[in-house]
Amino acid sequence: MSQKKSALAGNGKGVKKTEVKKAGTTKASSTKNIATKKTSAPSVSQEEMLLQTLRGMRDILPDEQPYWERVRKTLTHSAQEYGFQRIDTPLVEFTHLFTRSIGTETDIVEKEMYTFTTRGGDKVSLRPEFTAGIARAFIEHGMGVLPKPVKLFSVGPVYRYDRPQEGRYREFWQGNFDMFGESDPILDAQTIQLAYRVVSQLGLRNIEFQVNSIGVPESRRDYEKALVRYLDAQKNKLCQNCRDRLTVSPMRVLDCKEDKCIQLTAHAPQSLDYLDEESRNHFKRLLEYLDELELPYTINTRLVRGLNYYTKTVFEIWSTDKDGKKYSLGGGGRYDGLIQSLGGESTPAIGFGLGLDRIILEMKRTQVKPYNEPKARVFLAQLGDMAKKKSLKLFAELEKNGILIAESFGRGSLKSQLRVANRLGVEVTVIVGQKEALDETAIVKDMISGTQETVTNGRIVDAIKKILKTNQELKV
């Protein structure tokens, strides 16, 4: 598939592409030189930049909106049902917030953040995930004094400078849920329950949770030591990547897809065995709750997450497609230490994020119905200057009475307007011509039977509603 241009964008018929090019290439040189001064200059011409989204970014066109609408609605409903309050935080934060929370040596921070310096000299980044900003807001606004747990919900785009492919974009959407101030494992279970609810409400099947516990920082350190000791002995059997990981982030070796690494780690020490008493207990109780809820989960001792702030519970939501391939629709976990490490009162917390783009991809794959916007059932046709003037007012009046109207005011002939009306599948067409405009009347035409009657302005709404009502009854 090549880059698709929107049908809507094509409207500007007057602007021929070739003309644009010609006009541009000659005088683009001066601006180009400015661009090349920067270290890594883009090799795209000015004209291409003009008509192309940035790599990994995309337009969500009207055709796709019904899916997004359904997802948004489900998200906000579920959030309400579970007592979450909406919060919106800025797209941009100080880079430091992300490095501090997510961790300097993570992939996200190391190579995936959109970081830049503002005119004022601040180092800032586009958010690569939600939790950091929300945690910041929690502290900044003293939300620690609110009744616990504090439940916050957010939706919006996040940014990761990654190499794009299907279901992976540089700008993508997440729905995010976080609960602060409660350390009981029942919250962990409820979090997973909520995630399951959202996803299944969206019509997705073949969902499974991968859960693991990575303990608290101290137990994790013990575990990492043991893991390094185990792996170090057979270091040269690991792939190059993992050899590097061994020193930076040894638990990531468990995530490696290379056969030899998988084999090597098969009998490696498991994080679960190194859990401190409390974490072990926490995990055990979580599993009991999950069993009670009959949620589809598997314990995945290899599950590590790409963010450093997690403690104890971590989980991911996986979907399996026809070929048995699994991929993640979202994930989350507990982060009891984050608030404190950012400078707030010690506050336990847990949350998760859902990848909306992937969920929609999955909805399409499994042919889940999108949300259907209410369709106009009435068309308003107009003929002649006088009628044209009247029709705008009539449009507003009908709309005020709850009647959704389609129109094609720009068209001249009645014939072409009716053709449009027909294609739109409306049930009623209201026709106002020169004569009707003078008489303060309109023709109300039943598009199914083809019959029509002339009614005075005051009776138009009733006449329309009558036809719509009988049609509705016939359908049932």
Add this chain to the structure above:
RNA sequence: GUGACUAUCGUCUAAUGGUAAGACAACGGUUUGUGGUACCGUGAACGAGGGUCCGAUUCCCUCUAGUCACCCCA
């Protein structure tokens, strides 16, 4: 960040070393104020830049973008 494959109207496809055909969609019309079919017509594309060549959409290179695998994750 690494590797592989791909790139033609809005969409889906075709052909070609001599600047491109069709279908769907769009727009207009078939006697001027009445729609589903039919018929006619109109507009619309070789991703960008370089090279080879008398000549390139076609061959080569670079770039860009998309898809896939890796990496990572959502």
